[in-house]
Amino acid sequence: MKENENLEAARENTGVDDQIKELAALIKDSNKTIVLTGAGMDTESNIPDFRSKDGWWRKMDPRAVASIDTFYQNYDLFWEFYKMRYNLLQECAPHRGHYILAEWEEKGLIHGIATQNISRLHALAGSKKVYELHGNIRTFRCNHCHRDASVEEYLEKKNCQYCGKKALRPKVTLFGESLPADAWDNSIREVQSSDLLMVIGTSLEVYPVNAIPKMAGGKTAFINNEDRGRDYHFDVRIKGKAKEVLSKLDGILNEME
Ligand code: APR
Numbered sequence: 503m504k505e506n507e508n509l510e511a512a513r514e515n516t517g518v519d520d521q522i523k524e525l526a527a528l529i530k531d532s533n534k535t536i537v538l539t540g541a542g543m544d545t546e547s548n549i550p551d552f553r554s555k556d557g558w559w560r561k562m563d564p565r566a567v568a569s570i571d572t573f574y575q576n577y578d579l580f581w582e583f584y585k586m587r588y589n590l591l592q593e594c595a596p597h598r599g600h601y602i603l604a605e606w607e608e609k610g611l612i613h614g615i616a617t618q619n620i621s622r623l624h625a626l627a628g629s630k631k632v633y634e635l636h637g638n639i640r641t642f643r644c645n646h647c648h649r650d651a652s653v654e655e656y657l658e659k660k661n662c663q664y665c666g667k668k669a670l671r672p673k674v675t676l677f678g679e680s681l682p683a684d685a686w687d688n689s690i691r692e693v694q695s696s697d698l699l700m701v702i703g704t705s706l707e708v709y710p711v712n713a714i715p716k717m718a719g720g721k722t723a724f725i726n727n728e729d730r731g732r733d734y735h736f737d738v739r740i741k742g743k744a745k746e747v748l749s750k751l752d753g754i755l756n757e758m759e
Pocket residue numbers: 539540541542543545546551552553554557564618619636702703704705706707708725726727728730742743744745
């Protein structure tokens with residue numbers, strides 16, 4: 503019995519390694535590679551995702567805390583939720599996978615990252631071209647007069663220093679709001695003109711970002727640790743953890759240099 507199980511595991515494992523080698527070749531051959539990341543890119547930096555078993559939305563209804571309606575109807579709850587998420591971030595740092603993507607940009611292996619994540623871990627790892635499709639939780643503004651506010655003013659629950667309203671919020675895209683136009687336009691332009699789109703760590707559940715993979719101009723690859731996006735065509739599907747798969751890819755690409 504044991505021998506069969508090992509054989510099965512070995513066969514499955516070989517499959518993943520073959521797919522990783524296939525993706526490495528696509529990266530090497532591509533003149534323009536764009537990466538699209540979701541919360542699965544940040545879980546190995548101890549930031550929970552949303553829809554896997556320990557995700558945020560397993561514990562609470564997103565529209566109850568992360569929507570523009572909640573901002574207006576229950577500011578205290580809204581404020582508390584984002585204060586807690588901001589404070590959680592202070593313990594978190596980019597992992598090896600974020601640094602690898604930043605190194606690949608430096609080497610000209612990738613040409614931009616469109617992310618759904620609000621952590622800014624890609625930028626902190628050194629990535630320069632990052633399109634924040636859902637904004638970020640490290641900068642703040644007044645929802646009424648739109649002027650910037652400091653994180654201290656937000657955490658101290660101050661009123662806006664310009665218009666006096668109690669309306670400070672992080673510059674994230676809330677449920678019920680449209681995405682930042684520049685991040686969206688840049689992402690679509692880059693994805694449509696890419697030779698390769700790598701999608702990493704997303705359930706592909708949330709519109710309109712989940713429409714992006716179908717706009718890809720060239721080949722597509724999906725790296726995720728659970729089966730998702732069964733109705734999508736990906737040229738390469740790799741079931742695995744972002745940090746581990748990116749590290750293996752990096753090793754193969756270094757050998758190809
Ligand atoms: N490596 C690879 N995949 C992972 C890892 C990991 N280390 N950890 C989690 N995943 C996978 C999960 O299995 C899941 O399929 O990443 C996916 C994350 O999916 P979601 O939790 O739905 O996150 P995301 O797709 O980014 O959500 C999109 O929804 O609530 C909104 O604004 C929020 O930006 C978010 C959007």
